[in-house]
Amino acid sequence: MRNVKQIIEESISPIALDILVFGPQTKKMSDDERTLALQNKRIEIRDRLREEGHNVFFAEELVEEGLSGKLGNMMTQEELLLMECDLVVALVESKGTLVELGVITSKESYSKKAHCFLDKDHCAGLAHQACENAKAKGAFYTNYKHPEDLDLCHLLGYIRDSVEETQLAKYIS
Numbered sequence: 001m002r003n004v005k006q007i008i009e010e011s012i013s014p015i016a017l018d019i020l021v022f023g024p025q026t027k028k029m030s031d032d033e034r035t036l037a038l039q040n041k042r043i044e045i046r047d048r049l050r051e052e053g054h055n056v057f058f059a060e061e062l063v064e065e066g067l068s069g070k071l072g073n074m075m076t077q078e079e080l081l082l083m084e085c086d087l088v089v090a091l092v093e094s095k096g097t098l099v100e101l102g103v104i105t106s107k108e109s110y111s112k113k114a115h116c117f118l119d120k121d122h123c124a125g126l127a128h129q130a131c132e133n134a135k136a137k138g139a140f141y142t143n144y145k146h147p148e149d150l151d152l153c154h155l156l157g158y159i160r161d162s163v164e165e166t167q168l169a170k171y172i173s
Contacts, residue, residue, distance in 0.1 A: 011171055012164070012167045012168055012171045013167065014053070015167040015170050015171060016053050016054050016055060017054045017055070017086040017087055017163060017166055017167065017170075018054075018055045018084065018085045018086045018087075019049060019054050019055065019056045019057070019085060019086065019087045019088070019089065019163075020056075020057060020058070020059055020081055020082070020085045020087075020088040020089070021042055021045055021046050021056060021057070021058055021088075021089045021091070022058075022059060022088065022089065022090040022091065022096075022097050022100045022101075023038055023039070023041075023042035023058075023089075023090070023091030023093065023094065023097055024038050024039045024042065024091070024093060024094040024096075024097070025039075025058075025060060025094070025096065026039050026042060026043055026058065027060070034093075034146065034147075035093070035094070037146070037147055037150050038091050038093050038094075038150070041091065041150050041155060042058070042091055044153075044156070045089060045155065045156055045159060046058065048156060049159070049163070052163075054163070059077075059078045059081055059100075062077075062081055063077045063078065063081075064077065075099070075103065078100065078103065079103055082103065082104070082110050082113075083109075083110075085113065086113060086166055086170065087113050087114075087115065087162060087163065087166045088104065088110070088113055088114045088115070089114075089115050089117070089159055089162075090104060090114060090115070090116045090117065091117050091155075092116055092117060092118045092122075092127055092131065093118075093119070098127060098130075101116065101127065101130050101131065101134070102130065104116070104134055104139065105130050105133045105134045105137065107137075108137040108138060111133075111134040111135075111137035111138050111139040112137065112138035112139065113166070114134055114139040114140065115139065115140040115141075115142065115158070115159060115162040116131045116134055116135075116139055116140070116141050116142070117142050117143075117144055117155060117158075118131050118141075118142075118143055118144075119143070119144060119145070119146045120143045120144065120145050120146075121146065123143060140158075140162050142155075142158050
């Protein structure tokens with residue numbers, strides 16, 4: 001009989017997840033040092049998780065321009081992506097991620113697959129309360145300290161914990 005370590009290594013770890021990473025757009029890198037750090041962290045998270053065998057995307061890589069009617073709406077498309085993904089990481093900072101956070105908190109099924117990150121310095125406002133609502137509906141919610149946690153790559157470690165829990169849930173279901 002396999003021991004737990006063998007089960008993890010042979011059965012759980014190889015499960016490739018479909019992961020969305022929300023955060024500041026990366027098409028045009030920012031001149032603002034804070035935004036640039038989050039853009040770079042978003043890219044690093046995507047690339048490192050891809051190296052580990054996961055299917056990781058930014059929503060803007062998957063939305064389709066030119067669709068007609070309601071399907072042409074970017075938010076409708078992002079909601080469809082939320083329904084399909086296994087895990088969504090939200091680096092809550094930009095106006096776009098605040099809107100995406102609202103969608104994440106709108107349904108328990110979205111919140112349960114989310115890991116929201118918010119700077120500790122922003123924990124007195126509406127974004128913090130929205131993250132708390134997501135947490136109440138099953139989301140992971142982590143506060144980080146800018147720039148230390150970005151520089152020391154703590155966010156990736158937190159995300160890896162969420163990945164492992166999601167893989168385990170897929171394995172046992």
